[in-house]
Structure formats: structure tokens, C-alpha cells
Amino acid sequence: MRIGAHVSMAKGFPSVFDNIKSVGGNCAQIFSHSPRGWKFKDVQKVEEFRERYKKEDIKPIVIHNSYLVNLASLDKELHKKSMENMRKEFETAEILGIDYINIHPGSNKDVKIGLKRIVQSLNSIETKAYLLLENTASGIGSEFENLMYIMENITIKCGVTLDTCHAYAAGYDIVSSLDNVLDEFDSIIGLEKLKLIHLNDSKFELGSKRDRHEHIGLGKIEIEGFRNFINHPKLQDIPKILETPVDERRGFKENIEVVKSLVE
Numbered sequence: 001m002r003i004g005a006h007v008s009m010a011k012g013f014p015s016v017f018d019n020i021k022s023v024g025g026n027c028a029q030i031f032s033h034s035p036r037g038w039k040f041k042d043v044q045k046v047e048e049f050r051e052r053y054k055k056e057d058i059k060p061i062v063i064h065n066s067y068l069v070n071l072a073s074l075d076k077e078l079h080k081k082s083m084e085n086m087r088k089e090f091e092t093a094e095i096l097g098i099d100y101i102n103i104h105p106g107s108n109k110d111v112k113i114g115l116k117r118i119v120q121s122l123n124s125i126e127t128k129a130y131l132l133l134e135n136t137a138s139g140i141g142s143e144f145e146n147l148m149y150i151m152e153n154i155t156i157k158c159g160v161t162l163d164t165c166h167a168y169a170a171g172y173d174i175v176s177s178l179d180n181v182l183d184e185f186d187s188i189i190g191l192e193k194l195k196l197i198h199l200n201d202s203k204f205e206l207g208s209k210r211d212r213h214e215h216i217g218l219g220k221i222e223i224e225g226f227r228n229f230i231n232h233p234k235l236q237d238i239p240k241i242l243e244t245p246v247d248e249r250r251g252f253k254e255n256i257e258v259v260k261s262l263v264e
């Protein structure tokens with residue numbers, strides 16, 4: 001199975017390989033720069049990264065966009081910065097040959113206006129990189145229909161990341177009716193568009209609309225929920241990335257071990 005985690009690349013892009021191997025993963029997600037700032041450094045060690053990416057069995061590698069970016073914003077300054085940031089992300093992915101850029105669609109009190117703004121924004125960017133739209137716990141992106149609307153209106157190559165915590169918090173009951181949720185996903189978006197799973201337990205209950213990640217099996221999805229989820233025939237082959245907390249209870253290594261122990 002493809003299981004990994006969101007790891008640091010603070011020591012340069014090639015450090016992602018050692019960081020993910022040290023926790024027992026074989027795929028990874030990174031930030032290309034500090035996610036709480038706008039600044040990018042020049043992309044360095046490109047050859048070394050590309051070399052290792054070819055050689056190592058660590059695939060895919062995904063860039064997660066900055067938390068500050070909001071492509072749905074009507075605030076001119078914020079939107080301008082967000083667009084510059086996205087262009088840089090795409091550029092970085094192209095330079096490094098990274099598979100996917102994962103983004104949160106954006107937020108706007110008016111979902112319709114927000115969706116249009118996102119489409120317009122993405123259509124003004126030219127890139128060969130592959131975009132992943134992530135489902136959210138509330139607002140734009142919390143309904144599969146929102147993601148589909150964006151996908152069918154943009155020209156960039158695009159798929160979907162399903163975050164288990166976000167789906168559960170948004171009200172999709174992946175614990176007691178996983179088949180129904182997947183059928184719904186399939187009829188609205190198409191399961192072939194599901195390229196990545198963010199595997200996180202949820203601190204809060206079904207439909208809470210609150211985005212708080214928990215260690216695998218220690219939240220409301222519970223261990224049996226994950227056993228059922230990761231062994232589902234339609235989900236087995238999709239890469240899974242943990243964005244679970246790192247605290248005194250567990251780190252990524254322990255959560256990856258838990259996930260592996262559930263494989264049937």
C-alpha cells in the first residue's frame with residue numbers, strides 16, 4: 001500500500017526522502033515554503049531531488065499549498081498575493097517534477113460567488129502541473145458538488161483529494177455508510193478522479209463542520225472505521241497521506257504502524 005505523511009523539507013527538497021523513510025512511509029506531502037508566510041526561496045538542489053525521485057520508491061510526492069492562499073477572496077490585495085503564490089507553487093512543482101499540488105479551494109461567505117472566483121483564478125494560470133482539489137470540513141469544498149463545479153469549469157489537469165476528517169466533519173458518514181459515500185462521490189465526481197486520500201481521524205463528531213485532526217483510531221472515526229476504509233476495494237490502491245498531530249501520544253511513525261497493522 002502507499003502510505004505516507006506530511007513531512008518537513010526544511011533542509012532542502014531532497015530531505016523529504018530521508019524524512020519520510022524515517023517514519024516508514026513510501027509517499028509524502030510537503031510545503032514548498034513556510035505555509036504561514038508568502039515568501040518563497042529559490043528552488044535549490046533540483047538535480048539531486050530529481051535523481052532521488054527517480055531512484056527511490058517514494059511516490060507520489062505532493063505539494064500542499066499555503067494556508068494563507070484564498071482564491072475565492074474578493075479582497076484585491078489578498079487575491080493578488082494568492083495568485084502570485086499559486087503561480088509559484090505550480091512553477092516549483094514543474095521544476096522538481098512533483099506529481100501533484102493539493103489545494104483547499106478557498107473561502108467566501110457566498111458559495112456561488114466564491115466558486116466562480118476560484119474558476120476564474122485557476123483559468124488565468126497556465127501550467128502543466130496536476131492540481132488536486134481537497135474536500136473541506138465546511139464552506140466551499142465541503143460538498144462534492146462544489147469540487148465538481150470547479151473541475152468541470154477549469155482547463156488545468158485536475159483530480160480530487162479526499163480528506164477523511166474533513167469528509168466526516170462535513171457530514172459524509174464514511175464510518176457506517178462508506179459504500180453510499182463512495183457511490184455519491186462516483187456519481188457526482190467520478191471515482192477515477194480520486195487521486196489522493198488524506199488519512200486523518202476527526203476530533204469532532206459527524207457533521208460538526210469542525211476541522212480538527214486526531215491520531216488514527218483515537219478520534220470519532222475510530223479504529224474499525226479505518227480498518228473498513230483502508231481495506232475497501234475501491235480505496236486500496238489510492239495513496240494515503242497522514243496529516244495527524246505530532247504530540248506526546250504519537251508521531252507519524254506510530255500512526256503509519258497503526259495503519260499498516262489494519263491491512264487485511
Ligand SMILES: [Zn+2]
Pocket residue numbers: 134163198243
Ligand atoms: Zn487534508
Ligand SMILES: [Zn+2]
Pocket residue numbers: 163165166211212213
Ligand atoms: Zn484539516
